[in-house]
Amino acid sequence: MITSTANPKVKWVRALQLKRKAREEERLFVVEGIRLAREAVAAGVPARLVMHTETLDARGRGLANSLARLGAEVELVSESVMAACSDTDTPPGLLAVVERPDLPFPQALTLALVADGLADPGNLGTTLRTALAAGAQAFFLAGDTVDPFNPKVVRGAMGAHFHIPIRKLAAGEAAAALAGLHVWLAEAAEGGIPYYAVDWRAPSAVIIGSEAGGPGALTRELAADRTHIPISPASESLNAAVAAAVILFEIARQRGSP
Amino acid sequence: MITSTANPKVKWVRALQLKRKAREEERLFVVEGIRLAREAVAAGVPARLVMHTETLDARGRGLANSLARLGAEVELVSESVMAACSDTDTPPGLLAVVERPDLPFPQALTLALVADGLADPGNLGTTLRTALAAGAQAFFLAGDTVDPFNPKVVRGAMGAHFHIPIRKLAAGEAAAALAGLHVWLAEAAEGGIPYYAVDWRAPSAVIIGSEAGGPGALTRELAADRTHIPISPASESLNAAVAAAVILFEIARQRGSP
Numbered sequence: 001m002i003t004s005t006a007n008p009k010v011k012w013v014r015a016l017q018l019k020r021k022a023r024e025e026e027r028l029f030v031v032e033g034i035r036l037a038r039e040a041v042a043a044g045v046p047a048r049l050v051m052h053t054e055t056l057d058a059r060g061r062g063l064a065n066s067l068a069r070l071g072a073e074v075e076l077v078s079e080s081v082m083a084a085c086s087d088t089d090t091p092p093g094l095l096a097v098v099e100r101p102d103l104p105f106p107q108a109l110t111l112a113l114v115a116d117g118l119a120d121p122g123n124l125g126t127t128l129r130t131a132l133a134a135g136a137q138a139f140f141l142a143g144d145t146v147d148p149f150n151p152k153v154v155r156g157a158m159g160a161h162f163h164i165p166i167r168k169l170a171a172g173e174a175a176a177a178l179a180g181l182h183v184w185l186a187e188a189a190e191g192g193i194p195y196y197a198v199d200w201r202a203p204s205a206v207i208i209g210s211e212a213g214g215p216g217a218l219t220r221e222l223a224a225d226r227t228h229i230p231i232s233p234a235s236e237s238l239n240a241a242v243a244a245a246v247i248l249f250e251i252a253r254q255r256g257s258p
Numbered sequence: 259m260i261t262s263t264a265n266p267k268v269k270w271v272r273a274l275q276l277k278r279k280a281r282e283e284e285r286l287f288v289v290e291g292i293r294l295a296r297e298a299v300a301a302g303v304p305a306r307l308v309m310h311t312e313t314l315d316a317r318g319r320g321l322a323n324s325l326a327r328l329g330a331e332v333e334l335v336s337e338s339v340m341a342a343c344s345d346t347d348t349p350p351g352l353l354a355v356v357e358r359p360d361l362p363f364p365q366a367l368t369l370a371l372v373a374d375g376l377a378d379p380g381n382l383g384t385t386l387r388t389a390l391a392a393g394a395q396a397f398f399l400a401g402d403t404v405d406p407f408n409p410k411v412v413r414g415a416m417g418a419h420f421h422i423p424i425r426k427l428a429a430g431e432a433a434a435a436l437a438g439l440h441v442w443l444a445e446a447a448e449g450g451i452p453y454y455a456v457d458w459r460a461p462s463a464v465i466i467g468s469e470a471g472g473p474g475a476l477t478r479e480l481a482a483d484r485t486h487i488p489i490s491p492a493s494e495s496l497n498a499a500v501a502a503a504v505i506l507f508e509i510a511r512q513r514g515s516p
Contacts, residue, residue, distance in 0.1 A: 122380060126497050133493035156497075163492045196511045229507065232516045234421045235391035239384050239414075242503040245496075249487065249504040250511070253454045258490045 003078040013085045020147040029149035033092040040098045043162035047072035049097040056093040087151035103165040110203040116219045117143035117210035125156020126241040132160040134248035135258035140169040143216040181205040185223035192226030200251040208244045261336040271343045278405040287407035291350040298356045301420035305330035307355040314351040345409035361423040368461040374477045375401035375468035383414020384499040390418040392506035393516035398427040401474040439463040443481035450484025458509040466502045
């Protein structure tokens with residue numbers, strides 16, 4: 001059993017949890033809890049390391065065995081080591097270091113979301129989860145959006161990372177990535193037409209900007225049209241994840257299914 | 259200047275931030291930052307105490323002066339005292355202890371939201387903000403919903419507390435509180451009809467349950483009908499705040515305005 005936080009594997013997991021650079025260099029991230037680890041297995045995403053405590057139940061032990069047979073190292077760790085490796089206040093019985101899924105784009109992309117400058121990890125995680133639920137097939141990141149493999153994003157997305165391709169939208173490739181999609185910019189203020197007056201049956205991309213700064217220069221340039229969500233005069237704005245949800249589910253409604 | 263966290267006023271503010279019981283007994287809560295304090299002033303909600311640091315800008319000092327003229331005690335505090343009183347990692351330049359707004363219900367209630375068992379303060383705060391933006395006129399709390407005056411809820415709601423009446427839905431009074439409204443229960447699973455197939459032009463109440471436990475016995479009994487949001491088969495569920503947003507904005511869409 002690993003009982004020391006000075007153990008090199010513990011240090012490695014902590015670096016992956018805490019440092020974007022470590023996650024990007026190794027193209028790995030950490031999933032916490034049985035539910036997310038099962039999603040990784042189901043998606044065929046290889047795990048490098050599994051850590052679990054003695055309190056793990058039979059279901060969790062079965063999962064650890066499956067991950068071991070699939071090639072992961074499995075380590076029993078003390079409760080305090082698990083607490084040091086977990087990003088949550090209530091550490092799970094199991095966590096896994098997994099590779100970034102490399103999900104293909106569909107041949108005919110009909111709905112993509114672009115998150116531009118979303119700085120709050122909880123908001124980005126919720127937006128990923130919502131995009132998957134509403135039927136989006138691709139998720140692009142523009143501007144200073146938080147790392148999608150940040151532990152808080154991973155937790156909020158509830159497994160969406162294993163189902164929806166996530167890509168950075170770099171300046172040189174952005175137009176090509178969104179080719180064939182009508183690109184709509186969601187404005188916080190009353191720009192463009194109301195979101196429910198848009199005909200969403202055409203292949204579409206929706207850009208959601210940050211609450212603070214709004215969309216950046218790159219996405220403003222990519223946008224063909226602008227839309228907004230009418231809100232009560234007593235209210236100043238919507239949370240970015242909520243704005244994404246309202247528009248994405250209006251698209252699903254118009255198309256007859258998510 | 260108050261420089262010690264042992265100062266009785268500092269202890270009082272910290273108790274209001276940390277303890278639901280203290281907030282309920284005194285019927286007070288804490289708003290952090292100039293924006294929320296201005297909302298309190300604009301809503302005519304009395305402040306008891308204002309704390310600010312020396313770094314406060316001219317706009318903030320003007321606000322502190324207004325609050326003083328309206329009867330609040332104003333205290334200059336050290337940065338470390340402000341950090342001890344703040345619920346955030348980036349303490350504001352100003353915070354205020356304010357009374358709970360006592361907002362009246364509209365005579366003819368046409369849209370109410372019922373949050374049943376929402377345990378996550380961020381989710382409840384976002385749901386309050388969204389309910390206001392979508393035009394809900396009343397916000398009810400059922401089951402083990404987190405205290406709406408919890409600092410994280412207050413932060414997430416972005417001032418909704420000063421615009422929408424918030425009430426606990428007690429067992430004996432629930433039916434009377436929702437009288438005249440068609441009560442819809444939003445199911446996480448595929449219960450009832452899709453939310454977009456509901457005719458929302460009638461006066462309505464929507465019950466949103468917790469992600470973990472779903473709605474409780476009280477709200478199940480109150481519900482006349484059930485609805486759900488169809489989601490992609492790849493997805494398991496929606497965040498409760500997102501589910502509330504999708505249904506509330508469909509209501510606003512059908513009614514022609516939030």
